Amino acid sequence: EAGVTQFPSHSVIEKGQTVTLRCDPISGHDNLYWYRRVMGKEIKFLLHFVKESKQDESGMPNNRFLAERTGGTYSTLKVQPAELEDSGVYFCASSQDRLGVEQFFGPGTRLTVL
Amino acid sequence: AQRVTQPEKLLSVFKGAPVELKCNYSYSGSPELFWYVQYSRQRLQLLLRHISRESIKGFTADLNKGETSFHLKKPFAQEEDSAMYYCALSEAGGYQKVTFGTGTKLQVIP
Numbered sequence: 001e002a003g004v005t006q007f008p009s010h011s012v013i014e015k016g017q018t019v020t021l022r023c024d025p026i027s028g029h030d031n032l033y034w035y036r037r038v039m040g041k042e043i044k045f046l047l048h049f050v051k052e053s054k055q056d057e058s059g060m061p062n063n064r065f066l067a068e069r070t071g072g073t074y075s076t077l078k079v080q081p082a083e084l085e086d087s088g089v090y091f092c093a094s095s096q097d098r099l100g101v102e103q104f105f106g107p108g109t110r111l112t113v114l
Numbered sequence: 115a116q117r118v119t120q121p122e123k124l125l126s127v128f129k130g131a132p133v134e135l136k137c138n139y140s141y142s143g144s145p146e147l148f149w150y151v152q153y154s155r156q157r158l159q160l161l162l163r164h165i166s167r168e169s170i171k172g173f174t175a176d177l178n179k180g181e182t183s184f185h186l187k188k189p190f191a192q193e194e195d196s197a198m199y200y201c202a203l204s205e206a207g208g209y210q211k212v213t214f215g216t217g218t219k220l221q222v223i224p
Contacts, residue, residue: 003157033211042118043158043200045211056211091158093212103212105158 002026004094004106012112018080021109025074025094031055032075033095033103034067038088046090049075050097082113116141118201118215126221127191135186135218137175137201147177147184148212150200158200161186165206171195191222 005024013019025032034046046065047057051072060067064083069075079086089110093103117140127133139145147164162170164177164184175186184201201215 035212035214040216042216043214045213048211059211102160102163107157 004092004104006090006092006106006109008109009107010110010112012114013082014114015084016081018078019082019111021077021079021090021111023075023077023092023094023106025092026104028096029094029104030072030097031095031103032069033093034075034077035091035093036088037091038085043091046077079111082111084113087111087113116145116203116213118203118213120199120201120215120218122218123216124219124221126223128223129193130190133186133188133191133195133220133222135199135201135220137184137186137215139182139184139201139203141182141203144206145203146206147175148202148204149173149175149184149186150202150214152198152200154197161199191220193222193224196220196222 007022011019030051032049035043036046037043045059047060047067048055049069052069066078089108091108092106095101095103119138121136149161150158151161152158162168173188175184177184198217198219200217202212204210204212
């Protein structure tokens with residue numbers, strides 16, 4: 001079974017540009033999560049989808065970040081316009097629609113904003 | 115607010131020596147505690163969770179509610195244990211977000 005996949009693996013952009021990150025969860029997983037780790041800090045929660053609905057977006061840093069999950073399958077996270085402090089590794093995770101189950105993580109997308 | 119603290123950024127031990135990775139947490143409700151591991155060039159993966167009370171790859175962790183700790187232990191370190199270890203928590207029994215500590219890099223010296 002394929003795991004969670006993320007694209008691209010690495011993105012280098014200039015401040016002010018737009019970047020879109022993609023996450024494909026494990027097939028059949030209704031729950032999809034985005035996390036971020038900025039340099040030297042902990043991995044922080046950004047938001048949680050249940051199918052196509054945003055269940056919890058309390059971790060989104062500001063309105064430059066937009067997450068979507070149209071159709072309840074893959075998800076995109078757009079940063080527009082990107083700032084230097086957005087640099088970090090963005091992780092996606094997914095889990096089944098059962099209480100207390102494990103979240104499976106993708107390999108992450110390393111975003112560098114110059 | 116929920117918080118996970120891992121006081122050590124780096125822990126170096128010799129092969130065969132005991133390992134203890136420290137983790138303390140603060141949480142107002144009923145948390146579920148986890149240890150995640152990330153080996154070099156691999157993705158983050160769940161190592162163990164307190165409710166399962168399992169020993170995975172020789173590692174164990176006991177939840178101490180009085181001390182709000184969830185230290186990870188292994189009696190004899192192996193070279194393949196070298197990795198980043200993250201302590202984490204979420205609300206028990208839910209779909210909730212996971213709160214991570216800053217991680218401890220374990221380096222096992224041959």
